[in-house]
Amino acid sequence: MTTGIPTVNRSPLFLYELLASACIAGFAAYDLKKRRVPDRALLLFLPFALMAPLIRTRPSWSGSLLLYRSLCSLAGAAAGFLILLAAAMGSKEGAGIGGGDIKLAGIMGFIYGPSRMLAVLLIASGLAACISLAAGRKKGMLSLPFVPFLMAGSLAVTLTAIQ
Numbered sequence: 001m002t003t004g005i006p007t008v009n010r011s012p013l014f015l016y017e018l019l020a021s022a023c024i025a026g027f028a029a030y031d032l033k034k035r036r037v038p039d040r041a042l043l044l045f046l047p048f049a050l051m052a053p054l055i056r057t058r059p060s061w062s063g064s065l066l067l068y069r070s071l072c073s074l075a076g077a078a079a080g081f082l083i084l085l086a087a088a089m090g091s092k093e094g095a096g097i098g099g100g101d102i103k104l105a106g107i108m109g110f111i112y113g114p115s116r117m118l119a120v121l122l123i124a125s126g127l128a129a130c131i132s133l134a135a136g137r138k139k140g141m142l143s144l145p146f147v148p149f150l151m152a153g154s155l156a157v158t159l160t161a162i163q
Contacts, residue, residue: 008122015041016157017053020111023048024151027104031147037100042107049110076113081106101146116157123153 023045030038053069084105088097109117128149132142 012058013055014158014161016052017111017154017161020048020108021151021155021158024104024108024154028145028148028151031100031145035143035145036098037104037147039100039103042100042103045104046107049107052111052113066159072113073110076109076111076117077106079110080109080112080117080121083118084104097146101150103151104147108150112154112157116161119157120150120153123156124149127152 026047027037027041030041047088050073052099053066056069057066073127081102084097084102088099088102091097105117105121108120112120123145128144128146131149
């Protein structure tokens with residue numbers, strides 16, 4: 001057990017994730033207004049997300065640590081993408097998760113890694129379930145954009161990382 005002041009400065013990582021949450025908030029606003037996630041914006045967000053292993057490896061810049069962090073980012077991307085893809089494929093008649101949601105979750109997985117991306121998805125789906133139950137629609141399907149819930153999950157995961 002160690003005591004004292006941590007020697008690692010986590011503020012660059014926190015600021016990076018906070019900026020990522022702000023970008024995701026932009027996607028959420030667009031999704032609320034237009035009910036879609038633009039592919040061009042996803043392509044612009046991708047290089048930012050791909051920087052996550054570099055930011056997590058800093059300041060040591062160890063090659064083996066960078067490889068490990070890159071593999072973790074890739075696993076997070078796979079988790080985000082595949083879980084939402086499975087949800088979309090399991091939904092009736094194309095209702096449910098859209099392609100933009102799936103691609104965004106995959107890109108977000110690069111930033112958060114596998115365990116934190118699962119937390120983002122758990123928070124997002126829990127909030128979406130609560131809202132849909134509270135709406136209590138009896139006839140037809142309730143259509144909710146999912147990106148605002150992904151944004152809430154990403155913000156929650158980022159803010160809980162402050163220690």
